[in-house]
Amino acid sequence: MIARTRFAPxxxxxxxxxxxxxxAQAQVEIQSVTSAxxxxxxxxxxxxxxxxxxDLWFAGGASIDDPETRGAVYLMTALLEEGAGDxxxxxFAETLEGLAASFSQDIYRDEVVISIQMLSQNRDEVVxxxxxxxxxxxxxxxxxxxxxxQVLSGIEADLVDxxxxxxxxxxxxxxxxxxxxxxxxxxxxxxxxxxxxxLMAAHRAALVQDRVSVGVSGDMTPEELGPLLDALLGDxxxxxxxxxxxxxxxxxxxxxxxVDFPTPQSSVIFGHTGIAREDPDFFPAFVLDQVLxxxxxxxxxxxxxREERGLTYGISTWLGLGRxxxxxxxxxxxxxxxxxxxxxxxxxxxAEMAAGGLTEAELEAVQRYxxxxxxxxxxxxxxxxxxxxxxxxxxMPIDYINTRNDRVMAVTLxxxxxxxxxxxxxxALHFVVVGQPEGLPASN
Amino acid sequence: xxxxxxLALGLAATPFAASAAGEVTEFVLENGMQVVVIExxxxxxxxxxxxxxxxxADELAGQTGVAHFLEHLMFKATDDLASGEFSRIVEENGGxxxxxxSWDYTxxxxxxxxxxxxxxxxxxxxxxxxxxxxxxxxATERQVILEERSQRTDTSPGALFNEQINAAVYLxxxxxxxxxxxxHEMEALSLQDARSWYETHYHPNNAILIVAGDATPExxxxxxxxxxxxxxxxxxxxxxxxxxxxTEPPHIANRRVIYEDARVxxxxxxxxxxxxxxxxxxxxxxxxxxxxxxxxxxxxxxxxLPRELQLEDERSLFVGAYYSGINLxxxxxxxxxxxxxxxxxxxxxxxxxxxxxxxxxxGIDPVQFERIRFQIEAAxxxxxxxxxxxxxxxxxxxxxxxxxxxxxxxxxxLAATTIEDVMAMAHTILDQDVTVTxxxxxxxxxxxxxxxxxxx
Numbered sequence: 054m055i056a057r058t059r060f061a062p063x064x065x066x067x068x069x070x071x072x073x074x075x076x077a078q079a080q081v082e083i084q085s086v087t088s089a090x091x092x093x094x095x096x097x098x099x100x101x102x103x104x105x106x107x108d109l110w111f112a113g114g115a116s117i118d119d120p121e122t123r124g125a126v127y128l129m130t131a132l133l134e135e136g137a138g139d140x141x142x143x144x145f146a147e148t149l150e151g152l153a154a155s156f157s158q159d160i161y162r163d164e165v166v167i168s169i170q171m172l173s174q175n176r177d178e179v180v181x182x183x184x185x186x187x188x189x190x191x192x193x194x195x196x197x198x199x200x201x202x203q204v205l206s207g208i209e210a211d212l213v214d215x216x217x218x219x220x221x222x223x224x225x226x227x228x229x230x231x232x233x234x235x236x237x238x239x240x241x242x243x244x245x246x247x248x249x250x251x252l253m254a255a256h257r258a259a260l261v262q263d264r265v266s267v268g269v270s271g272d273m274t275p276e277e278l279g280p281l282l283d284a285l286l287g288d289x290x291x292x293x294x295x296x297x298x299x300x301x302x303x304x305x306x307x308x309x310x311x312v313d314f315p316t317p318q319s320s321v322i323f324g325h326t327g328i329a330r331e332d333p334d335f336f337p338a339f340v341l342d343q344v345l346x347x348x349x350x351x352x353x354x355x356x357x358x359r360e361e362r363g364l365t366y367g368i369s370t371w372l373g374l375g376r377x378x379x380x381x382x383x384x385x386x387x388x389x390x391x392x393x394x395x396x397x398x399x400x401x402x403x404a405e406m407a408a409g410g411l412t413e414a415e416l417e418a419v420q421r422y423x424x425x426x427x428x429x430x431x432x433x434x435x436x437x438x439x440x441x442x443x444x445x446x447x448x449m450p451i452d453y454i455n456t457r458n459d460r461v462m463a464v465t466l467x468x469x470x471x472x473x474x475x476x477x478x479x480x481a482l483h484f485v486v487v488g489q490p491e492g493l494p495a496s497n
Numbered sequence: 498x499x500x501x502x503x504l505a506l507g508l509a510a511t512p513f514a515a516s517a518a519g520e521v522t523e524f525v526l527e528n529g530m531q532v533v534v535i536e537x538x539x540x541x542x543x544x545x546x547x548x549x550x551x552x553x554a555d556e557l558a559g560q561t562g563v564a565h566f567l568e569h570l571m572f573k574a575t576d577d578l579a580s581g582e583f584s585r586i587v588e589e590n591g592g593x594x595x596x597x598x599s600w601d602y603t604x605x606x607x608x609x610x611x612x613x614x615x616x617x618x619x620x621x622x623x624x625x626x627x628x629x630x631x632x633x634x635x636a637t638e639r640q641v642i643l644e645e646r647s648q649r650t651d652t653s654p655g656a657l658f659n660e661q662i663n664a665a666v667y668l669x670x671x672x673x674x675x676x677x678x679x680x681h682e683m684e685a686l687s688l689q690d691a692r693s694w695y696e697t698h699y700h701p702n703n704a705i706l707i708v709a710g711d712a713t714p715e716x717x718x719x720x721x722x723x724x725x726x727x728x729x730x731x732x733x734x735x736x737x738x739x740x741x742x743x744t745e746p747p748h749i750a751n752r753r754v755i756y757e758d759a760r761v762x763x764x765x766x767x768x769x770x771x772x773x774x775x776x777x778x779x780x781x782x783x784x785x786x787x788x789x790x791x792x793x794x795x796x797x798x799x800x801x802l803p804r805e806l807q808l809e810d811e812r813s814l815f816v817g818a819y820y821s822g823i824n825l826x827x828x829x830x831x832x833x834x835x836x837x838x839x840x841x842x843x844x845x846x847x848x849x850x851x852x853x854x855x856x857x858x859x860g861i862d863p864v865q866f867e868r869i870r871f872q873i874e875a876a877x878x879x880x881x882x883x884x885x886x887x888x889x890x891x892x893x894x895x896x897x898x899x900x901x902x903x904x905x906x907x908x909x910x911l912a913a914t915t916i917e918d919v920m921a922m923a924h925t926i927l928d929q930d931v932t933v934t935x936x937x938x939x940x941x942x943x944x945x946x947x948x949x950x951x952x953x
Contacts, residue, residue: 075591075610076543076590076609076610077541077610077612079540085611089618102540102878102881102882104878104879104882106882127783142798143798143804143808144802146797146798147798147799150796150799150868150869150872151868151871153872153874153876156888160716191847195811198811199807199808199811202814202837202838202901203814206838209762213760213762214760214762215763244553271876280800306803311926315759315760316760317651318644318648318651320652338731347591347765348589351584351585358582360581361635361637362637363636363638363639363641363644364644366641366644366649367648386644386648387644388644388647390503391644418588421588421589421590421591423591425589425590425592425610426591426593428541429591429593429608429609431540432539432540432542432884433882435883
């Protein structure tokens with residue numbers, strides 16, 4: 054189907070004329086601001102719209118849960134908006150809504166992420182309110198029971214969701230007894246057993262000054278930001294009383310795990326160990342992954358599994374950059390009657406990549422894509438605040454944005470070849486299939 | 498956590514619609530193609546969208562899913578580009594592209610560096626009239642849309658339930674059809690069906706170009722005239738006649754939809770009422786309904802139904818109210834109640850009806866109303882941050898019978914709506930005797946696990 058293109062004269066002329074001129078790039082000027090109290094934030098100042106977005110990334114996340122209290126960080130974070138300081142849950146919400154601010158919480162394996170947006174006109178009131186939520190959450194008994202019920206219902210939904218079952222099964226197989234092996238939400242039993250003391254302890258351990266990364270974008274000067282940081286975060290404990298999770302040996306072999314589940318379409322997650330961001334070979338691996346299965350891209354897997362054969366609606370791979378266990382993973386869904394063929398195509402593509410790496414045309418195309426599209430993500434205060442916090446959380450230098458495209462362009466075919474041989478391993482690729490696949494025997 | 502439940506149900510909270518953020522300019526090309534430019538010069542990027550006034554509710558009987566199927570096939574070959582080449586060129590220019598289909602529209606969009614806008618228009622104009630379909634690609638892509646249906650709908654009891662509810666709510670209007678299509682009809686979609694859909698609808702005088710981002714109206718006009726301008730209008734498309742659809746008869750019978758599926762984790766009950774949509778120059782009723790949904794269910798803590806059933810009575814896990822006024826034809830207003838374990842759906846339904854009756858007597862708390870009005874004002878500021886989302890708001894509005902002026906007037910119409918207006922609409926809608934009540938639930942424990950009728 055890769056017919057040679059017959060360009061119309063006009064189209065051909067324009068495409069040829071591009072030659073290649075790199076697309077226009079956004080300028081993202083980041084200032085580092087350190088408050089009087091010693092809290093650092095990265096700021097992109099943009100006064101064109103009178104509001105500011107702030108992202109707080111607290112490293113640790115669900116992975117600092119004690120084995121006895123799994124899900125405590127999750128339940129604790131969900132309760133931050135359920136009453137704080139001298140306001141109960143309803144009073145807190147009435148105040149927040151009356152200020153037209155937003156305050157949202159997300160809990161991941163490695164981070165608790167707090168996102169705030171507030172108008173310039175009532176900023177101090179919003180900061181004081183959210184300061185209470187971060188520093189002095191109440192964990193009122195009625196709120197705890199209500200949110201506990203919500204979390205339990207979410208866990209019950211996951212237990213009958215093939216995608217969630219696949220993820221949980223893969224993590225359990227890969228990580229043994231390490232915190233990464235367990236769902237961030239905890240289990241029905243662990244959530245049911247959590248006490249208010251457990252929540253207080255999780256709060257003390259998770260929300261601390263020396264694990265927070267702060268990204269700010271919008272209508273805010275460096276002079277205004279310093280006092281804001283101290284007001285918002287200055288009353289949190291400086292350090293945590295729980296260590297970050299230790300290293301883990303990924304315990305996966307090549308093969309297929311089938312979880313029998315009555316559904317017409319199987320959910321599949323596959324993967325093996327990956328590569329750390331700090332690794333000198335990270336950028337070649339990043340480029341390789343984009344061509345193999347990167348999302349939003351006409352990757353080899355999308356072409357082979359979807360476009361050529363119609364075996365799935367979508368398939369993608371990613372480099373999982375877990376703090377202590379990098380992975381190379383992918384996922385797709387495919388009808389029970391087709392999933393065996395799809396798994397075979399993925400295995401073939403894995404082997405082909407391991408043996409051959411990329412072609413010159415593929416490398417050139419993906420470099421254009423990655424470098425040209427990079428700045429498109431800096432679109433709006435909310436997006437930028439999140440990126441700034443994430444960069445610090447990943448220990449990236451403040452000039453990273455300006456050097457990143459050069460690093461992508463510096464990747465050579467030889468680099469990719471070397472990384473393909475080292476990273477992409479068809480002999481280690483493990484599949485978890487949740488459904489009732491036909492003709493796909495479990496290998497263990 | 499409440500948000501998570503809302504998402505799990507596939508029911509996003511009713512957003513406030515777009516206001517006059519940034520500079521918005523509109524004009525029409527000589528061939529009838531409408532153009533809207535939304536300026537945002539903060540970064541040198543643009544979103545380029547072409548919307549067709551053609552969606553699943555415009556399909557011919559027996560061909561459900563063809564609008565969406567054609568959307569997929571638009572990424573195949575044209576007389577100038579090989580199959581897949583469109584997206585490859587977008588990627589090589591550092592952009593991303595995709596498309597989506599609903600009942601009232603089909604839209605194609607790319608996000609790229611502003612200096613690539615002309616290239617996007619060239620390629621989008623090329624596939625407006627130059628699509629080439631082959632039997633092999635149609636057969637393979639049909640399998641892809643069937644897999645998409647499996648992934649989005651057939652593996653999700655909530656999605657299957659919504660599909661059944663919709664088919665019960667609309668007795669005659671084509672909103673009763675799923676956008677993705679009924680499986681048995683999707684399996685029979687042919688190259689000729691797709692071709693005929695394309696020939697009927699894909700013309701400049703049935704399309705709207707929207708450019709949002711770092712481009713001026715002058716630049717957009719010059720490029721649009723260069724690339725889209727030469728495509729002739731199709732005289733068969735007459736705006737006033739092209740979208741006449743089956744209409745609803747009076748609803749005289751209450752309907753109950755009970756869907757049992759072993760994969761249901763959190764059973765719930767829904768009640769759906771017929772409701773007016775936004776119409777050009779006539780958005781007041783829809784504004785009142787938008788506020789009503791916000792007052793009844795917009796906040797997990799302070800709106801009426803969650804406050805009563807989740808916080809005070811502690812009988813419900815989640816309660817919500819849903820209304821969207823952006824439809825070409827008649828809309829709906831829906832309430833749902835997901836009870837806490839141990840409470841039956843019959844009780845949950847009774848709770849919901851009782852709370853609604855109480856609300857109709859007690860009315861609206863003026864303090865809550867003021868908070869919501871302030872949030873509407875604030876939304877005008879926040880939404881300026883996302884030009885691509887604004888582009889989407891304009892696209893859905895303009896393919897649903899509204900004008901740019903209607904979109905720009907909307908925040909003012911909302912702001913002018915009084916408590917009395919909202920209560921009057923609340924009575925009109927919630928006092929209807931005829932509704933559709935749905936139960937999504939597990940089968941009784943003694944029966945075998947449910948096997949959804951729509952296999953795959």
